[in-house]
Amino acid sequence: MQIFEGIISDRGSRYAVSGGPCASEADAKDFIKTLKRNKKFAKATHNTWGVLLAEGPSKNDDGESGAGAIILRMLESAGLRNHIIVVTRWYGGKHLGGDRFRHVQDAVRIYLESRST
Incomplete structure (x- = not known):
């Protein structure tokens, strides 16, 4: 699991991005559960996510409609x-x-760029 905290700040809102291997819906749920073991992430307003699995795409907006897409x-x-x-x-x-x-896009871009370096 890679976590990048404090990457974006705008009008009081703060963003982080994280990711890791995930082969199934169960893995996705476990990943979120593990992330939320960190009290800071458990108290976050939104933990939106997406993953492309063999059986198709899966996402959760967690109240931030459109972010998963x-x-x-x-x-x-x-x-x-x-x-x-x-x-x-x-x-x-x-x-x-x-x-x-735009901030969701920027956060994902930061994560993807970290993987290519």
Whole structure:
């Protein structure tokens, strides 16, 4: 499991991104459970995720509607299968509007770039 914390901050909201190997829905649930063992991530407002599995794509927006689809789209573009990416947001009290989707994209991009270096 790789975790990158404090990667984006905007109007009080803070973002982190994490990921790792994932071969099934059960693996995805275990990954989220393990991530949330860290109290900081358990208290996050949103832990959105996506993964491309052999049986098809799987995602969870965790209340940040549309975020899972963004993650899936970026995984497809990168050709990364059987690997979960989780974007975590701690809400800062101000609505970000469409900027929140840009932040999800930026977080996933940071994660993907870290894998290629």
